[in-house]
Amino acid sequence: METVCAEPIVIIDDDKAICRTLQLHFEREGVEIVTAHYAHEGLEKLKKFDSAIVILDLRLPDADGVDILKKICDMGKSYYTIIITAFPNMESTVQAVQCGVGDYIHKPIDINELESAVRNAREFLTVKDEGRDANIAVPPVSSRKNLLMGKSQIMKEVFKMVGMVSLSKSTVLITGESGTGKELVARAIHESSYNASSPFISVNCSTIVDNLLESELFGHVKGSFTGAINTKEGKFTLAKDGTLFLDEIAEMSVNLQAKLLRVLQEREFEMVGGKTKLKADCRILSATNKNLEQMVKDGEFREELYYRIKVISIQLPPLKDRAEDIPDLVLFFVAKKAMEVGRNIRYVSQEAINHLAAQRWDGNIRQLENVITHAVIMSRGDTLTMKNFIPLLKKQELIESKPHSSAHASGHDAPFSASREGYKPASLNEVEKDQIYKTLAYTKWHKGKTCDILGITRPRLDRKIKKYGILTSSNHFRDN
Numbered sequence: 275m276e277t278v279c280a281e282p283i284v285i286i287d288d289d290k291a292i293c294r295t296l297q298l299h300f301e302r303e304g305v306e307i308v309t310a311h312y313a314h315e316g317l318e319k320l321k322k323f324d325s326a327i328v329i330l331d332l333r334l335p336d337a338d339g340v341d342i343l344k345k346i347c348d349m350g351k352s353y354y355t356i357i358i359t360a361f362p363n364m365e366s367t368v369q370a371v372q373c374g375v376g377d378y379i380h381k382p383i384d385i386n387e388l389e390s391a392v393r394n395a396r397e398f399l400t401v402k403d404e405g406r407d408a409n410i411a412v413p414p415v416s417s418r419k420n421l422l423m424g425k426s427q428i429m430k431e432v433f434k435m436v437g438m439v440s441l442s443k444s445t446v447l448i449t450g451e452s453g454t455g456k457e458l459v460a461r462a463i464h465e466s467s468y469n470a471s472s473p474f475i476s477v478n479c480s481t482i483v484d485n486l487l488e489s490e491l492f493g494h495v496k497g498s499f500t501g502a503i504n505t506k507e508g509k510f511t512l513a514k515d516g517t518l519f520l521d522e523i524a525e526m527s528v529n530l531q532a533k534l535l536r537v538l539q540e541r542e543f544e545m546v547g548g549k550t551k552l553k554a555d556c557r558i559l560s561a562t563n564k565n566l567e568q569m570v571k572d573g574e575f576r577e578e579l580y581y582r583i584k585v586i587s588i589q590l591p592p593l594k595d596r597a598e599d600i601p602d603l604v605l606f607f608v609a610k611k612a613m614e615v616g617r618n619i620r621y622v623s624q625e626a627i628n629h630l631a632a633q634r635w636d637g638n639i640r641q642l643e644n645v646i647t648h649a650v651i652m653s654r655g656d657t658l659t660m661k662n663f664i665p666l667l668k669k670q671e672l673i674e675s676k677p678h679s680s681a682h683a684s685g686h687d688a689p690f691s692a693s694r695e696g697y698k699p700a701s702l703n704e705v706e707k708d709q710i711y712k713t714l715a716y717t718k719w720h721k722g723k724t725c726d727i728l729g730i731t732r733p734r735l736d737r738k739i740k741k742y743g744i745l746t747s748s749n750h751f752r753d754n
């Protein structure tokens with residue numbers, strides 16, 4: 275008999291005939307087989323192994339399948355679970371997938387199908403164990419809400435600004451591309467202010483039509499317009515002495531801009547249809563991804579209001595300008611999302627982190643967060659690797675085969691690709707980052723060979739690696 279050194283298989287099924295058949299089948303391959311007919315017994319036996327393939331019946335006499343799955347997941351070891359069930363339904367499938375199950379097989383068992391699932395399991399466990407050294411541990415989830423991550427110089431400046439402005443009551447204009455964290459920064463300012471226990475009220479000026487926005491902001495008295503059945507307080511009143519966050523302020527009509535300007539000047543306002551003057555005590559924070567200065571020049575935004583709302587301004591950088599923050603953001607989001615969806619993900623492979631750091635992220639942090647959420651939901655086991663991200667990045671058309679990167683693969687292609695549909699020009703920085711990443715991957719992270727190919731010195735390569743956030747842990751690199 276051929277002896278194969280492979281992970282043990284733990285079969286947990288109350289159907290004794292199935293256990294016996296599978297045991298005989300797999301023992302022929304020389305694999306250690308352990309069987310159990312009850313959940314508690316199965317879990318007890320499983321504990322002995324650090325790595326194992328678990329064949330699990332979802333309906334057991336003493337426990338619910340999903341509960342067992344969660345327990346297996348929480349043990350935090352290298353287990354790969356194959357579910358077998360006679361009662362497939364969407365709900366249990368979804369729950370099983372959420373618990374990180376490896377495969378799903380229906381009864382009656384097709385032995386070929388099961389064998390193929392076991393092969394997948396072995397492949398999965400082997401890759402994972404080999405890759406252990408190059409995995410980065412996911413940190414514990416921070417209990418702080420609205421935590422702003424980032425240690426790049428540019429983000430340190432942002433944090434300093436947040437600290438400085440939070441203790442005054444001045445208006446702050448937060449600008450930056452979509453998904454760069456404008457709202458999060460507004461919340462952080464509020465939370466570090468003296469009035470943190472007062473309300474933080476957010477109004478998105480782009481989602482409400484103009485006359486409704488006016489009543490939304492200032493409130494209205496009963497009967498002031500059709501539909502005003504009751505008197506309603508506006509956001510200025512609700513914000514009390516807290517913060518009123520005017521998101522996408524560039525979308526506000528010029529007419530309403532004039533009214534807002536008056537409130538900022540006089541610190542007083544009237545409800546729509548009302549006569550009484552009400553006090554505006556809140557601090558105003560605004561945000562936009564538009565170029566307000568240009569809008570002022572074009573007569574689309576009132577100059578006076580512009581200067582009133584941007585007594586202080588904070589400009590948030592796009593993610594591609596602070597790629598060195600990406601590794602921390604990845605680990606932070608993995609920890610957060612895994613907790614939210616009840617997964618035990620303990621590692622992210624170094625290779626995956628490097629790859630994520632080399633993407634362009636046109637949708638900034640929100641896009642990165644979305645990709646990680648998907649990867650976490652769809653993951654199996656306790657480690658996220660390239661396999662988990664590649665399909666998602668492909669879907670988002672972020673993968674390296676963008677026209678700008680094919681340009682340096684075959685030089686003369688570039689001028690032609692410029693006229694092709696879908697071509698997106700890249701900055702020199704982006705091209706450089708892309709090329710460094712690819713060369714490092716090509717040399718299997720050998721810095722010396724990478725320098726030779728790129729024709730640059732080691733210190734220069736090190737600086738670039740840092741600048742573009744490619745370095746996350748020294749153990750990935752082979753140093754000579």
Ligand SMILES: Nc1ncnc2c1ncn2[C@@H]1O[C@H](COP(=O)(O)OP(=O)(O)OP(=O)(O)O)[C@@H](O)[C@H]1O
Binds near residue numbers: 453643
């Ligand atoms: N520095 C950061 N650390 C951790 N998470 C962040 C950071 N910046 C942003 N995020 C997260 O990224 C997502 C997008 O942030 P946010 O909604 O604040 O962006 P935005 O600039 O307001 O985007 P939009 O212009 O599309 O409204 C949020 O889930 C937020 O929690």
Ligand SMILES: [Mg+2]
Binds near residue numbers: 456457521
């Ligand atoms: Mg926003």
